[in-house]
Amino acid sequence: MNQTAYDYDIVKSFVNWSIVWGLVTVLVGVIVSLQMVEPALNFPPYLTFGRLRPIHTNAGIYGWGVGVIFATFLYIVQRLCKTPLWSPKLARFQLWFFNATIIASAITLLLGYTSSKEYHEMEWPIDVMVVILWVAFGLNIIMTIIKRKEEHMYISLWYMMAAIVGVAILYLVNAAAIPVSLFKSYSAYAGTNDANVEWWFGHNAVAMVLTAPPLAMFYYFLPKSTGVPIYSHRMSIIAFWSLIFMYLWTGAHHLLWTPVPDWIQTLAMAFSLMLIAPSWGSVFNGYLSMNGQWHQMRENYLVKFLIIGITFYGLQTLQGPMQAIRTFSAFIHYTDWIPAHIHMGTMGWVSMISFASIYYLVPRIYGKNLYSIPLANLQFWLILTGQLMWSISLWIAGVLQAGMWNAMNPDGSLTYTFMETMVEMYPYWWIRVGGGLIYFAGVVVFIYNLVMTVRQGEPAVTTESAPVAGRA
Amino acid sequence: MWEKNPILLLILATGAILVGTLVTMVLPFAWVNTEADRIQSVTPYTALQQEGRDIYIREGCNNCHTQTVRPLVAEVIRYGDYSKSGEFVYDRPFLWGSKRTGPDLARIGGKYPDEWHYKHMASPRSMVPRTNMPAYGWLSKNSLDPQMIERKMNVLGFPYTSEEIKALEGKNEMDAMVAYLQKLGTGIPWRQATTTTIVGDLKNPYTRIGHAAMKPWEEIYTANCAACHGGHMEGDIGPELDVADMDDSDLFEIIYNGVPDDGMPPFSSLGADKVWKLVNFLKDFYTAEEQK
Numbered sequence: 087m088n089q090t091a092y093d094y095d096i097v098k099s100f101v102n103w104s105i106v107w108g109l110v111t112v113l114v115g116v117i118v119s120l121q122m123v124e125p126a127l128n129f130p131p132y133l134t135f136g137r138l139r140p141i142h143t144n145a146g147i148y149g150w151g152v153g154v155i156f157a158t159f160l161y162i163v164q165r166l167c168k169t170p171l172w173s174p175k176l177a178r179f180q181l182w183f184f185n186a187t188i189i190a191s192a193i194t195l196l197l198g199y200t201s202s203k204e205y206h207e208m209e210w211p212i213d214v215m216v217v218i219l220w221v222a223f224g225l226n227i228i229m230t231i232i233k234r235k236e237e238h239m240y241i242s243l244w245y246m247m248a249a250i251v252g253v254a255i256l257y258l259v260n261a262a263a264i265p266v267s268l269f270k271s272y273s274a275y276a277g278t279n280d281a282n283v284e285w286w287f288g289h290n291a292v293a294m295v296l297t298a299p300p301l302a303m304f305y306y307f308l309p310k311s312t313g314v315p316i317y318s319h320r321m322s323i324i325a326f327w328s329l330i331f332m333y334l335w336t337g338a339h340h341l342l343w344t345p346v347p348d349w350i351q352t353l354a355m356a357f358s359l360m361l362i363a364p365s366w367g368s369v370f371n372g373y374l375s376m377n378g379q380w381h382q383m384r385e386n387y388l389v390k391f392l393i394i395g396i397t398f399y400g401l402q403t404l405q406g407p408m409q410a411i412r413t414f415s416a417f418i419h420y421t422d423w424i425p426a427h428i429h430m431g432t433m434g435w436v437s438m439i440s441f442a443s444i445y446y447l448v449p450r451i452y453g454k455n456l457y458s459i460p461l462a463n464l465q466f467w468l469i470l471t472g473q474l475m476w477s478i479s480l481w482i483a484g485v486l487q488a489g490m491w492n493a494m495n496p497d498g499s500l501t502y503t504f505m506e507t508m509v510e511m512y513p514y515w516w517i518r519v520g521g522g523l524i525y526f527a528g529v530v531v532f533i534y535n536l537v538m539t540v541r542q543g544e545p546a547v548t549t550e551s552a553p554v555a556g557r558a
Numbered sequence: 559m560w561e562k563n564p565i566l567l568l569i570l571a572t573g574a575i576l577v578g579t580l581v582t583m584v585l586p587f588a589w590v591n592t593e594a595d596r597i598q599s600v601t602p603y604t605a606l607q608q609e610g611r612d613i614y615i616r617e618g619c620n621n622c623h624t625q626t627v628r629p630l631v632a633e634v635i636r637y638g639d640y641s642k643s644g645e646f647v648y649d650r651p652f653l654w655g656s657k658r659t660g661p662d663l664a665r666i667g668g669k670y671p672d673e674w675h676y677k678h679m680a681s682p683r684s685m686v687p688r689t690n691m692p693a694y695g696w697l698s699k700n701s702l703d704p705q706m707i708e709r710k711m712n713v714l715g716f717p718y719t720s721e722e723i724k725a726l727e728g729k730n731e732m733d734a735m736v737a738y739l740q741k742l743g744t745g746i747p748w749r750q751a752t753t754t755t756i757v758g759d760l761k762n763p764y765t766r767i768g769h770a771a772m773k774p775w776e777e778i779y780t781a782n783c784a785a786c787h788g789g790h791m792e793g794d795i796g797p798e799l800d801v802a803d804m805d806d807s808d809l810f811e812i813i814y815n816g817v818p819d820d821g822m823p824p825f826s827s828l829g830a831d832k833v834w835k836l837v838n839f840l841k842d843f844y845t846a847e848e849q850k
Contacts, residue, residue, distance in 0.1 A: 121692070122659065125682070128692035135692060136618025198616040202651055231564045239561050247564065248571040255575060259583075266713050267706070270612070277646025278590045281654055286583040330571055334578030343628035344654060345643035347589060350582050357578070416630055420658040492632045499829025500635055503781060504661045509688045 092164045094451040096177045100157035101444055101451075103185055105533060107149025108437075110192075112529050114142040116522040123515045132196045140207040141195050146432060147205060147295060148216075149188045154440040155249075155299045156184065156223060161447060162242055162306050163227050167234030172226050180222045187215040199269040203284050205291055206260055210271045213261040220257070224250040241322045245302035248330045252294035260287035278345050286337035293333040296431060297399075300439040301368055304396060307439075307446050308372060311388040317374035325367030332361050339410035342419065351412070358410035365403030372396040387462045388442050394470065395438030402431045417492065422511060423484025426477040433473040433525060441465070441532060448536055454543030457535050465531040472525030476518050483514035590643060597644035600745035602716040603738070605723055609707050610738025613697065613731050614653070622691075624655035625664040625742065635827050638665030639748035650714065660691060665743035671821030673795045674786065675736045685785040697731040753815055754826055760807035763831075764838045769846045775839040778832055782825060791844055796822065801840050809837045 121127045121135045128134040164171060171177055191208045194200075200207045208216070227250060231243060260283055262274035273280050305322070309315050316322060338346055338354035372393065376382070382389040405427055408414055418424070449456050456462065490510065493501035560567045589595070603611060614620070627633055629640040641664050646652060670678075678685045680695035704726040711718045780789070786796035793799070801809055813833050816824035825833060 122690055125690050125692045130692065130694070130696050134617065136621050139621045140618060200615060200618065202615040202618070202620050202653060204656060228564065228568070237562055239564065239567070243564075244561075244567060244571075247568055248575070251568060251572050252575050255572075255579070264713055266710050270710070272710075272714060273651040275650070276591055277649045277652050278595075278643045279587060280650065280652040281646075282586055282590070283583060284652070286579065327574060331574040331577065334575055335582050336578075338582060340656065341654075343630065344626050345595075345641055345646070347586060350586055353582055416628065420624055420656070420662075422657075424657060491636070492630075494632060494635075495829045495831070497829050497831070498635075499832075500632060500827045503828075504636070505686055505689065505781065508659075508690070512688075 090164075090168060091170055092161075093171045093174045093177070094161070096171070096174065096181060097157055097161045097447065097451050099181050100153060100160060100184075101447060103181070104150055104153025104157055104440075105444070105536070107145050107153050107188060108440075109529055109533065111142055111146035111150050112522070112526050114138055114145060116519065116526055118142055119515065119519045119522050123512060123519065131198065137196060137198060137200075140200060141192055143205060144191055144195065144207060145188070147291070148191065150440070151295055151299075151432075151436060153184070154303075154443065155295070156180065157447070158303050158306075158440075158443045159223075159227060159246055159299070161451070162302065163230050163246065166236065166240045166243055166306070167230055168236045169230065169234055172229035172233060176222055176226050180219060180226070183215070183219050183222065187212065187219055190215065194269065197269075201263065201271065201273070203260065203273070203287075205288055206257070206284070209269050210261065210263055210265055211268060213257070213263075216257060217254075217261075220250075220254060224254065240306070241316065241319075241326065242302040242306040244326050245298040245305070248326075249294045249298040249302070252290065252298070252330070256287045256290050256294060260284060281341055281344065282338060282346050282350065285340040286334070289337040289340060290333055292431070293330075296436050297333075298330070300395075300399075300436050303439050303443045304368070304372065304392060307388070307443050308375060308392050308396075311386060311392060311442070311446060312375070312379050312382055314375060314379055317371050317377070321367055321371045325364040325371065328367075329361070329364035332357050332364065336361060336410065339415070342410070342412050342415040355410050355412060358407045362403060362407050366400060369396055369400040369403075387459055387466065388446055390463075390466055391438050391442035391445065394466075395435055395442065398430055398434030398438065402427070402435055405430070417488045418484060421484035421487045421491075422480040422514065423488070426480035426484060429473065429480075430477045433469065433476065437469070441469070444536070448539055449543065449546055452540055452543070453546050454539055455546045457538035457543050461531055461535045465528045465535065468528030468531060469525050472521045472523070472528060475521030475524065477521075479514045479517035479521065483511050486510060486514075591647050595643040596647070597642060597746060599747065600645055600647065602648045602714070603741065605704075605707050605711055605716075605718050605726060606729065606734050606737045607741045608710060608714065608716065608738075609702060609726070609731075610734035610736070611653075612710070613735050614738060615651075617694070619663075620653045620655045622655075622657065622659035624658050624662045626654040627662060627664045633662075637662045638743065639746070639752065641743075642746065645743070645745045648714075648716070660689075663739065663742055665748070667740045667742040667744040668749060668818065669823045671795060672736050672740065674821070675739055676732065677795065678785075679732060679735065694732075694735075697735060700731040702726045702729050702731065702734060749818060753818075753824070756811060756814070760810055762806045762810075762837065763834055767838060769842060772835075772839050772843050775835045776843065778828075778836055779839055779843075782828065783836070786822075791840065799840055802845055804841070806837055806841070809840065810834065813837065 118135055118138050121138070160171065160177060191212050194209060194212060195207060199209045201209055227246060231239065231247070263271035264274060265271040275283050305316060335357035336354045338350045339358045342351050342355070376393065383393060409418060409427065445456065445462060487507050487510065490502045490507040495501055560570055626641045627637045627639065634640055679697065681693055682689045682691040704723050707726060708723050786794055787799050788794045791799035810833055813836055814824065814826050816822045
């Protein structure tokens with residue numbers, strides 16, 4: 087069955103390291119959530135909210151998110167192309183350089199070396215490292231695709247290639263800066279231009295790191311887990327091309343009502359609404375692929391993670407466009423509603439798909455059955471509960487705060503001072519801490535289950551292509 | 559066709575990505591930060607202010623504070639005139655932020671006296687009792703590096719004098735931070751333009767209120783006045799409030815419009831009713847307490 091000598095060692099290493107950074111990001115997340123309710127938990131100069139929050143976000147996006155992308159893509163590309171990696175040595179270099187980059191990012195951010203640009207805070211030497219890393223990764227994937235033994239390229243490969251090109255363009259343009267010293271630079275753009283470039287980057291980092299790659303995983307691992315193909319190939323094609331075309335117009339919905347020219351804001355708002363179509367195209371392609379297979383939601387824990395994951399994607403891509411409407415943005419922007427939205431995407435959609443992908447990979451690359459399916463189910467409920475507590479509490483908090491910010495007396499004066507609105511947030515911020523802790527417990531269960539699988543899992547008798555190991 | 563040709567797919571995908579990029583990201587450079595949105599009165603940062611800005615960036619203040627006021631009613635009343643593109647032409651990087659855990663700072667310059675900022679940065683809870691802002695008193699212990707700052711000014715192309723650089727000796731990071739905060743939003747003379755002109759006679763609606771009925775109003779004083787005038791009007795950053803002989807309507811105007819030249823911010827956003835309550839509270843409350 088498995089005649090091609092696939093390189094799984096590199097996949098194992100990336101799985102391990104992505105989980106390490108995943109644990110770090112959740113842990114730092116819990117710490118900063120505590121700092122928000124108790125300022126005495128800030129320990130200057132290094133351990134303050136202002137310096138730790140970028141470590142939380144960047145460890146999440148680049149350590150956990152990109153780590154899982156590397157792990158899954160290096161696996162998927164070999165399987166879909168029916169050929170080993172173009173260069174295993176380059177992949178090995180990529181692994182070491184990936185960890186070096188993440189560690190260097192964490193240290194420099196702790197030391198206060200930051201460009202301040204959201205989701206791109208690292209200073210210019212780290213930018214150079216990221217570019218080298220991405221070229222090493224992109225080259226290996228594209229060359230492997232070029233020398234493939236399967237003529238037709240499956241959907242997942244399209245999303246992979248778009249992500250490789252997209253991230254490269256976004257990162258290079260937004261990184262442009264004039265260095266003053268090794269750890270200080272000034273943006274190549276000023277003021278309103280800088281804001282517009284940054285959110286063109288920021289929103290499309292969501293597209294090219296946190297949307298296209300998880301979709302590549304979803305389109306691969308869902309059929310692999312259920313044993314039935316994706317419902318509609320034509321729908322996949324339409325959704326893919328319209329998604330990568332429309333996303334790039336929408337960055338300015340982060341800048342509604344700011345000095346950015348109105349026409350850019352209007353375009354961003356319009357395209358954000360249009361984006362519902364390709365997003366839901368993938369959601370429905372996933373749902374319809376489950377025709378006659380819905381019983382697997384009960385029997386197959388992988389399917390549960392994947393389908394709830396794509397459901398959160400559907401909710402995320404409906405809530406996002408709603409927030410991109412000027413009138414609603416005027417009300418809700420800058421409140422705690424926004425982090426609640428982001429965390430539904432990261433903790434719900436991206437991480438659910440990532441957990442499922444790793445649960446699929448580990449038994450197969452180690453040739454062992456999963457240690458405990460009940461533990462996987464426990465993790466599912468922990469992360470689902472944690473994430474819902476996190477997001478729902480802050481949606482309520484956001485609406486409350488927005489209402490208080492806008493409340494006016496009959497004589498046209500403000501009903502509440504800023505502090506009167508802020509102190510109302512404390513109870514919700516405490517609930518958020520609780521949600522974060524439950525989620526953290528879920529990640530610990532996940533890691534324990536995987537460690538025990540590798541150490542004590544029964545040797546698997548299943549073949550690579552069969553989904554049996556995923557069944558309860 | 560493209561499903562079997564990776565190079566073609568890469569080219570098509572790049573094309574799809576570049577259309578929106580060119581229209582919404584590249585094209586705006588033709589209008590933004592040109593003569594079209596230039597504001598003459600906006601000046602570059604001084605060496606001290608720019609260093610303060612870099613410390614603001616280093617400490618990640620932008621994670622909790624935004625710097626852009628939107629043209630929305632409640633927002634303009636709360637923070638001041640809405641932000642204009644031309645006010646940010648010297649900002650590298652921009653610091654508009656995305657979350658208001660703390661208030662917006664786009665118009666903070668000139669709102670409070672320097673002393674308020676020093677005290678608030680060192681111990682936020684001493685000024686704003688239930689705030690979650692971390693203390694930054696340790697900035698006072700760090701001296702500045704004039705050579706490095708000069709290099710930064712050269713890279714940015716901002717004008718400076720050698721005296722200005724020399725004056726940085728002996729200043730600390732807190733001085734720089736306060737200088738930066740005081741510069742924010744002062745590029746246009748919006749404060750002068752928004753002073754309210756009170757028309758008609760001012761009439762105190764609470765002339766006959768008893769002492770006991772004023773007790774709940776102490777909260778208004780504690781939340782808005784105590785940080786500068788002390789818990790019992792004894793004075794601190796601001797003067798002692800010995801206002802018993804002052805005319806009601808004069809006191810109302812001072813609170814309502816502030817005394818910008820002396821560092822007293824206007825409190826018109828509280829509304830006339832709360833300001834009148836303060837007037838009566840200030841004139842009577844603690845005096846009556848002492849007489850008891």
